[in-house]
Amino acid sequence: MSMTIRALAPASIGNFAAGFDLMGAALAPLDGSLWGDVVSATAARETSLEVTGPYAHLMPLIPSQNLVLKTFDFMREALKAKGLPCPEVAFTLQKNLPRSSGIGSSASSIVATLVACQVLLGEPFTRSELLGLAGRAESLVSGSVHLDNVAPALHGGLLLLVPGEAGSSKPRALPWPAELVIVVVHPQMELATELARKVMPDLLPLSEALYFAQNLAAFVHALHTKDQEIFVRCLRDVLAEPRRADLVPGFRAVQSAALEAGALGCTLSGSGPSVFAVAESAEHGEEVAAAIQAAFTTAGYESEARLCGVDPQGARVLA
Numbered sequence: 093m094s095m096t097i098r099a100l101a102p103a104s105i106g107n108f109a110a111g112f113d114l115m116g117a118a119l120a121p122l123d124g125s126l127w128g129d130v131v132s133a134t135a136a137r138e139t140s141l142e143v144t145g146p147y148a149h150l151m152p153l154i155p156s157q158n159l160v161l162k163t164f165d166f167m168r169e170a171l172k173a174k175g176l177p178c179p180e181v182a183f184t185l186q187k188n189l190p191r192s193s194g195i196g197s198s199a200s201s202i203v204a205t206l207v208a209c210q211v212l213l214g215e216p217f218t219r220s221e222l223l224g225l226a227g228r229a230e231s232l233v234s235g236s237v238h239l240d241n242v243a244p245a246l247h248g249g250l251l252l253l254v255p256g257e258a259g260s261s262k263p264r265a266l267p268w269p270a271e272l273v274i275v276v277v278h279p280q281m282e283l284a285t286e287l288a289r290k291v292m293p294d295l296l297p298l299s300e301a302l303y304f305a306q307n308l309a310a311f312v313h314a315l316h317t318k319d320q321e322i323f324v325r326c327l328r329d330v331l332a333e334p335r336r337a338d339l340v341p342g343f344r345a346v347q348s349a350a351l352e353a354g355a356l357g358c359t360l361s362g363s364g365p366s367v368f369a370v371a372e373s374a375e376h377g378e379e380v381a382a383a384i385q386a387a388f389t390t391a392g393y394e395s396e397a398r399l400c401g402v403d404p405q406g407a408r409v410l411a
Contacts (some may be wrong), residue, residue, distance in 0.1 A: 098410040101406070130188065151187060195362065207409065219230040250402050268315070276368045355369035
């Protein structure tokens with residue numbers, strides 16, 4: 093009987109506040125549930141894909157267009173480069189995250205595929221190699237390589253991408269205050285990552301580049317020193333949010349509602365349309381979530397809210 097490996101990769105927030113393309117967080121709901129896509133992989137006579145789950149109907153009708161099989165193609169290439177064989181694999185994708193949502197839907201599918209295959213094939217890749225493959229697959233969705241979703245989905249935690257050799261990026265864990273709650277609200281709309289990236293400029297004025305660097309550096313400093321005043325002041329997106337706010341109807345009213353409810357900060361989750369806010373406790377988080385959802389309702393959109401912490405584990409094999 094063929095062995096089946098099931099892997100889950102958590103939802104995530106890219107562009108985490110101050111860190112456009114450089115910082116991301118894996119999410120773990122406070123209720124103890126697992127939130128992310130699940131991929132099952134079984135050695136088979138031919139490669140195939142079945143899609144299930146609440147968002148299966150939104151996936152491409154042609155299996156070869158699905159990120160699971162596209163990611164597997166990258167793995168085949170990498171195995172061939174190592175001189176290693178690659179069996180045919182039957183996949184099942186349980187699609188639990190909505191697409192174009194700003195909560196790492198594509199990253200979750202990609203990373204769950206990589207981790208399931210990594211175990212099924214006897215772990216032929218290093219973690220660094222897996223991250224590189226994930227970045228390549230993610231670029232198919234966004235139009236360019238960025239790791240701020242796939243890195244936390246793979247490794248867990250709140251991660252900062254620091255410079256590596258030859259322009260590469262390496263993830264480093266940042267401390268996250270355990271008492272703080274991340275309120276994630278997804279309105280019933282889609283915003284393609286590639287579209288959201290098109291509104292970003294190729295070049296920045298020197299003053300804006302310095303402002304972004306100052307805000308990011310101060311935020312990282314605040315995390316390490318537990319300086320709440322600086323943390324609150326720098327828990328913001330000074331680079332992408334001003335350019336993307338109009339892509340999410342009602343966003344400014346939503347943000348104002350969150351702040352009026354006492355949130356420490358509120359901005360777009362990834363490229364949107366989901367938003368996230370930071371609350372001081374679970375009880376406070378419920379109040380912030382209600383305020384955000386009411387504002388989205390006023391804007392004409394139903395929404396779903398989750399109270400989360402930072403998932404320290406990242407992708408995992410399920411029993």
